[in-house]
Amino acid sequence: MRFHSRTSSAGVVEQPFTLGEVPGMLWTPEGAHGTRPLILMGHGGGQHKKAPGIVARARHFAVEGGFAVAAIDVPHHGERSTDPEFDRLAAEYGARVAAGEDTASLDTALYKLVVAQTVADWQAVLTAVQRLDHVGGGPVGYWGMSLGCALGIPFVAAEPRVRAAVLGLQGSAVLTEAAGQINVPVQFLVQWDDELMPRAQSMALYDALGATEKTLHANPGRHGDLPRFERDDSLRFFARHLC
Amino acid sequence: MRFHSRTSSAGVVEQPFTLGEVPGMLWTPEGAHGTRPLILMGHGGGQHKKAPGIVARARHFAVEGGFAVAAIDVPHHGERSTDPEFDRLAAEYGARVAAGEDTASLDTALYKLVVAQTVADWQAVLTAVQRLDHVGGGPVGYWGMSLGCALGIPFVAAEPRVRAAVLGLQGSAVLTEAAGQINVPVQFLVQWDDELMPRAQSMALYDALGATEKTLHANPGRHGDLPRFERDDSLRFFARHLC
Numbered sequence: 001m002r003f004h005s006r007t008s009s010a011g012v013v014e015q016p017f018t019l020g021e022v023p024g025m026l027w028t029p030e031g032a033h034g035t036r037p038l039i040l041m042g043h044g045g046g047q048h049k050k051a052p053g054i055v056a057r058a059r060h061f062a063v064e065g066g067f068a069v070a071a072i073d074v075p076h077h078g079e080r081s082t083d084p085e086f087d088r089l090a091a092e093y094g095a096r097v098a099a100g101e102d103t104a105s106l107d108t109a110l111y112k113l114v115v116a117q118t119v120a121d122w123q124a125v126l127t128a129v130q131r132l133d134h135v136g137g138g139p140v141g142y143w144g145m146s147l148g149c150a151l152g153i154p155f156v157a158a159e160p161r162v163r164a165a166v167l168g169l170q171g172s173a174v175l176t177e178a179a180g181q182i183n184v185p186v187q188f189l190v191q192w193d194d195e196l197m198p199r200a201q202s203m204a205l206y207d208a209l210g211a212t213e214k215t216l217h218a219n220p221g222r223h224g225d226l227p228r229f230e231r232d233d234s235l236r237f238f239a240r241h242l243c
Numbered sequence: 244m245r246f247h248s249r250t251s252s253a254g255v256v257e258q259p260f261t262l263g264e265v266p267g268m269l270w271t272p273e274g275a276h277g278t279r280p281l282i283l284m285g286h287g288g289g290q291h292k293k294a295p296g297i298v299a300r301a302r303h304f305a306v307e308g309g310f311a312v313a314a315i316d317v318p319h320h321g322e323r324s325t326d327p328e329f330d331r332l333a334a335e336y337g338a339r340v341a342a343g344e345d346t347a348s349l350d351t352a353l354y355k356l357v358v359a360q361t362v363a364d365w366q367a368v369l370t371a372v373q374r375l376d377h378v379g380g381g382p383v384g385y386w387g388m389s390l391g392c393a394l395g396i397p398f399v400a401a402e403p404r405v406r407a408a409v410l411g412l413q414g415s416a417v418l419t420e421a422a423g424q425i426n427v428p429v430q431f432l433v434q435w436d437d438e439l440m441p442r443a444q445s446m447a448l449y450d451a452l453g454a455t456e457k458t459l460h461a462n463p464g465r466h467g468d469l470p471r472f473e474r475d476d477s478l479r480f481f482a483r484h485l486c
Contacts, residue, residue: 192450213463216459217458219458
């Protein structure tokens with residue numbers, strides 16, 4: 001694990017890193033010493049580890065909750081190299097969204113192209129980050145919306161170190177089986193007027209979650225309109241289960 | 244408004260009262276002076292102002308939030324006199340629930356029998372309680388599940404002094420019009436496996452709420468199984484909107 005820089009502002013230390021081929025970002029509270037809970041954040045489709053919605057939440061989790069937070073570029077995103085097959089599918093996905101057409105079959109194709117690699121990447125990053133003195137081997141949470149949920153569900157299902165997850169903006173049927181294998185508490189976010197995920201599919205994916213404790217939060221608005229108070233609620237959910 | 248007693252325990256003062264024919268209960272933090280936010284709590288069907296779920300939440304709101312809290316017996320409940328028509332409908336309702344039969348038409352009949360009186364009772368109690376020195380004319384919230392939601396929706400829609408509401412466990416179509424007239428923030432609770440309220444009806448009632456800010460929280464479990472963490476969430480919701 002190589003760190004490229006270390007900058008500190010407004011109470012948070014930011015450290016970009018590379019682990020093998022995986023570019024990532026680590027946020028910790030200024031002056032952090034010893035073991036603390038860790039939140040892994042999965043970005044959305046077309047986004048990356050430093051997307052504004054990731055950075056704002058990561059800094060909030062670090063400052064208000066004392067958490068360590070890590071994000072990575074998932075395959076074919078951010079600083080990672082892409083490939084023609086992924087680019088073709090992503091372009092078709094964008095065209096179908098723009099035309100208001102169904103994207104379910106493309107969701108599945110895109111997912112299958114990256115899911116195995118992403119799970120392996122997250123497991124390697126989790127191991128490496130928890131070796132750091134200011135992170136340590138504390139409880140782990142996962143936060144991911146949309147693509148970050150699609151790739152997060154198989155990761156959370158496969159990884160026993162993850163003890164709680166905030167997921168949502170997702171309802172692809174390809175995730176049903178992995179969702180059934182999740183047995184840690186989940187907070188699942190739905191946008192009532194989501195133009196990308198039909199409401200009934202999102203409800204079905206929540207229904208499929210194997211967790212005994214799972215809460216669905218639905219709010220009015222489109223895919224990108226998560227209300228700000230859900231950020232505070234995510235922090236409280238993680239604090240309740242990881243601290 | 245006549246108070247019958249005043250007892251104090253574990254940080255909360257309890258004062259049973261009568262206003263006209265309406266028996267009620269007022270909870271305030273020990274040592275409370277001056278104006279504070281007020282929460283009105285509507286009990287469920289067959290319950291009353293001192294049902295365990297009402298008392299536990301009222302004390303929690305008073306101790307943890309510094310709120311004043313009032314509950315009343317709604318018509319035909321608790322210490323209030325009943326009448327043969329109500330008793331007949333209530334008995335039939337119980338029999339249909341026991342037989343697993345649909346209760347929608349009875350919901351409507353029971354609702355129509357009590358709604359106008361209940362709204363008038365709440366408005367009178369609100370006015371009287373806010374005249375007390377240790378309550379005053381602060382912001383007002385309403386909390387009510389099941390019957391407490393059915394009777395709360397027309398009250399909240401009609402009463403501009405109410406600024407936020409926690410509602411739920413309800414999906415009767417008779418409420419659709421009044422729900423559309425609510426324009427204050429609402430937190431709406433759904434039990435995913437509710438044996439009394441079909442899930443789709445609950446979702447439709449949430450959908451009908453006219454509020455711009457409305458959050459649906461769904462959790463696994465039956466009608467009576469609201470998870471304890473929703474009590475804390477209700478307190479935070481009221482604190483965010485009333486304090």
